[in-house]
Amino acid sequence: MNFGLRLKLSIMMVLQYAVWGAWAVPLASYMSGPLGFDGASVGWVYSTTAIAAIISPFFIGMVADRYFSTERCLGVFHLIGALFLYLASKTGSGEVTYLFSIMLLYSLCYMPTIALTNSLSFRNMSKPDQQFPGVRVFGTIGWILIGWVIGFKLFGLEEISAQPLLMASGLSVALGIFCFFLPHTPPMETASDVLGILTKPLGMLKDRAFAIFVVVSFLISIVLAFYYQLANPFLHAIEAPNPQALQTIGQLMEMILLPFLPWFIYRLGIRWTIMIGMVAWCIRYLIFSTGSVWPVALIGLPLHGVCFDFFFVTSQIYVDEESPDDIRASAQGFLALVTLGLGMFIGNLLAGSTVDSATVDGVINWTKVWLVPSGERFFPSSCF
16 A cells, blocks of 8 residues: 555544544533533434444445445535534524434434445555554544544634534535545445345354353443543533543543554453453443542543453454354444444433433432443443
8 A cells, every 4th residue: 555545544534533523522511501402312412323323334235335436425425414514503502303303414424434434445455454453543543633622622612612513514524525536446346235234143143152242242332322422521510621632531542552452362362351341441430420520530531442442342353253254244234233323322312311310400410320331331241
């Protein structure tokens, strides 16, 4: 892979995840603050990405893989998505149905692009297994950079406002235009097997160990939604400085730990490595449940890197090793459907309702909120 191609793919990844990070982190604080949404409403809006994650694999298999070049699909999706983000920024106080509808339409545009950016990268690399990690890491860098821009209020940006949505819209326009200059990647001669995402891996559930793994992954993804939806409002509530910037500590730790992950897997085995990730999540939520002083809660933020690398990345490796060669791609798609789709959908709704039940006279009892996912995390850990 030459330098020019690597540069284009790296810029694509930076923008791809900067768009997502720009709105996904602060939106809950904006909805629960100036827009006056209750917890359940916030949960429904955040569930739109999960709904789209369930639908997008089938759309990609039926349309994107069959009829259109990948770079054009990406360009069109991001340009249309930019319009929806702009419309989302115009949401008025209490307009829950409006924002839910707009963000669902946006998510249906954005979520397919995650798989499409990966696919475009793989198809233009000579050695994807060696070259892709070095390109994908720029996605994490993009998430971190936009977190610093918004969190440190650079360019006069305010975190709890519509400005992050407008920033995301502008970045989406830039990415949409840039995508048309990416390498031409025509439709596959053999399109994706849409139903295979569900049907092919089901036979693996006959293996008791794999079935337990899928159930545990589903349960863990439910409580994962608590962090993505509630960490930013929580940090604002305890008056932590620059909350969105602080949250990038988790992504920085993710980048630091990832190169050492093969060593942990070799020394401990996949099962214990995954277990460390699950326990780290439980510890993080218990730390958050102390909730009174932000430096204490700050200790839990770096654990995001442990949780993500040791569970999600290792889980992908586990699925790859356990799957027969002819269904590996379908097995990974099935795992994403169970976790990022079904699990996150239920988790976002549960997180929202938990906030409502822990709110008295407009004040959220964050200890009660964080004890819910920490307790639920213990159950799948003991099962595994």
